[in-house]
Amino acid sequence: MWHLTEEQEMIQKTVRDWAAAKLAPQAERFEHEKHFSVELYKEFAALGFPGIRYPEALGGGDGGILDMCIWVKELARVLPGFAISASVACGLGAKMLGYGTEAQKERFLKPTVEGEMIGAFGLTEPNAGSDATNLETRAVRDGDDWVINGAKTFITNGNIADYILVSAKTDPSTKNAISIFIVPKDTPGMTTAPIDKNCWFSSDTALITFDNCRLPADALLGPLHGGLKLLTDNLNEGRVTYAAHCYGIAEGCFDGALEYVHQRTAFGQRIADFQNTQFKLAEMKMKLDLAWTYIMRAAAEVEANPDANVTASICKNYAAQISEEIAREARHLLGGYGCMNEYAVGRLSRDVFVAEVGEGTREINYRVIWKALTRKHT
Ligand SMILES: Cc1cc2nc3c(=O)[nH]c(=O)nc-3n(C[C@H](O)[C@H](O)[C@H](O)COP(=O)(O)OP(=O)(O)OC[C@H]3O[C@@H](n4cnc5c(N)ncnc54)[C@H](O)[C@@H]3O)c2cc1C
Known part of the structure; x- marks a missing residue:
C-alpha cells in the first residue's frame, strides 16, 4: 500500500523526464516574463495527464487521486506556478462540470479532459475569501437569461481560461443560496485583468469584473442555489x-x-x-x-x-x-x-x-x- 504501483512509477518517470526536458530549461524565462505558457500546457496535456481523474467515456484515464497527485508534485518540484495553473486548468472547476447536463459536459468538460480547453474557478472576491458564504456577486433572473454583477479576485487562469465557473448569490436573503455559472471567455460584460503578485510568477491570476454580464439559462451548472x-x-x-x-x-x-x-x-x-x-x-x-x-x-x-x-x-x-x-x-x-x-x-x-x-x-x-x-x- 505504501509503494507506488508500476503504473504510478511510470507516471512519475514520464512527468519527471518531461519536466526536466521541457519545463526546467524555460523556467527562469517564464518567471521573468510572468506568464503561464498555454502552449506548453497543451504540449503536456497531449500526454493525457489532465484527463487522468476523469472517466474513460469522456476520454479520461479513469485514474485515482494519487495518480493526479503524482503529476502535480512532479511539475511543482520544477515550476510551482506552471504546476498550479496546470492543475487548476483541469481540476476543481472541471470536476464540478461533472454535475452538468450532457450538453454542458460535451461543450466544456470533454475538451478540458482532452487538454483542449483551460478552466478556471472563481469563488474568492475582494470582500469574501475564507468566508465564502459572504460573497457579493449576484445573479438575477431576467426572462430566460441570468444577469451577473460583481467581482472575483485572485482567480488562477482567469485571463487565459476558455471558461470560468463563477459562484454567485441567487437569493440574497439566504446565506447559502449560491449557484455556479459557466461563463465562456469573451462573454460581453465580463472583464479580466492580470494581478501583479509576488509568487507563482509562471501562473496566471486575474481580477474579474461582471457588469450586467448576460448569460443564457443553460449557463447554470447543477441545481439552482446548490453551488x-x-x-x-x-x-x-x-x-x-x-x-x-x-x-x-x-x-x-x-x-x-x-x-x-x-x-x-x-x-x-x-x-x-x-x-x-x-x-x-x-x-x-x-x-x-x-x-x-x-x-x-x-x-x-x-x-x-x-x-x-x-x-x-x-x-x-x-x-x-x-x-x-x-x-x-x-x-x-x-x-x-x-x-x-x-x-x-x-x-x-x-x-x-x-x-x-x-x-x-x-x-x-x-x-x-x-x-x-x-x-x-x-
Ligand atoms: C496566487 C493565488 C491564487 C488563487 N487562486 C484562486 C482561484 O483560482 N479561485 C479562487 O476562488 N480563489 C483563489 N485564490 C484565493 C484563495 O483561495 C484565498 O486567498 C483564500 O481562500 C483566503 O482568502 P482571503 O485571501 O480573502 O483571506 P481572508 O479570508 O480574509 O483571511 C485573512 C486571514 O484571516 C484568517 N481567518 C479567516 N477566517 C478565520 C477564522 N474563522 N478563524 C481564524 N482565522 C481566520 C485567515 O486564515 C487568514 O490568515 C487564490 C489566492 C492566491 C494568493
Whole structure:
C-alpha cells in the first residue's frame, strides 16, 4: 500500500523526464516574463495527464487521486506556478462540470479532459475569501437569461481560461443560496485583468469584473442555489492534490540543497561534511517522507469517502507547513546562492508562502479539524 504501483512509477518517470526536458530549461524565462505558457500546457496535456481523474467515456484515464497527485508534485518540484495553473486548468472547476447536463459536459468538460480547453474557478472576491458564504456577486433572473454583477479576485487562469465557473448569490436573503455559472471567455460584460503578485510568477491570476454580464439559462451548472454542495463535494480532493503541490516544492528544494552541499566547500571541507548539514537534511527527509505517506493515505481515504474532511485538512496543512520549513532550510544551506536565480532552490522557496493560503488557509483547515474534535462535547 505504501509503494507506488508500476503504473504510478511510470507516471512519475514520464512527468519527471518531461519536466526536466521541457519545463526546467524555460523556467527562469517564464518567471521573468510572468506568464503561464498555454502552449506548453497543451504540449503536456497531449500526454493525457489532465484527463487522468476523469472517466474513460469522456476520454479520461479513469485514474485515482494519487495518480493526479503524482503529476502535480512532479511539475511543482520544477515550476510551482506552471504546476498550479496546470492543475487548476483541469481540476476543481472541471470536476464540478461533472454535475452538468450532457450538453454542458460535451461543450466544456470533454475538451478540458482532452487538454483542449483551460478552466478556471472563481469563488474568492475582494470582500469574501475564507468566508465564502459572504460573497457579493449576484445573479438575477431576467426572462430566460441570468444577469451577473460583481467581482472575483485572485482567480488562477482567469485571463487565459476558455471558461470560468463563477459562484454567485441567487437569493440574497439566504446565506447559502449560491449557484455556479459557466461563463465562456469573451462573454460581453465580463472583464479580466492580470494581478501583479509576488509568487507563482509562471501562473496566471486575474481580477474579474461582471457588469450586467448576460448569460443564457443553460449557463447554470447543477441545481439552482446548490453551488455550495458542488464545491464541498470536491473540496477534500482539491486539498489532497494541493498538498501534493506543496510536497513537490519541498522535494525540489530538498534535492537542490542535497546536491549543492556535496559541491560547495568551506573551511577545507564540503558543506555536506558539517554535522549540522547532515542533521538538517536528515530532518528534512523525515518530514518529506511523513508528508508523502500521509498524502498516499489521504488520497486513498478521500477516494473511498469524499467527505473525509479531517484527513484532507491534516494532509493539506501538514504538507504546507513542512514545505515552508524545508524551503527555508534548503535556501539557508545555499548561503547567498539561495537568493540567486541561478539555483532552482531560490525560485522554489519564493513560491512556498502561498502554500498556507490556498485550498483553505491554515486556520480554515484547523477549524475543520477542531470542529470534529469538539463535536461530541457540544
Ligand atoms: C496566487 C493565488 C491564487 C488563487 N487562486 C484562486 C482561484 O483560482 N479561485 C479562487 O476562488 N480563489 C483563489 N485564490 C484565493 C484563495 O483561495 C484565498 O486567498 C483564500 O481562500 C483566503 O482568502 P482571503 O485571501 O480573502 O483571506 P481572508 O479570508 O480574509 O483571511 C485573512 C486571514 O484571516 C484568517 N481567518 C479567516 N477566517 C478565520 C477564522 N474563522 N478563524 C481564524 N482565522 C481566520 C485567515 O486564515 C487568514 O490568515 C487564490 C489566492 C492566491 C494568493
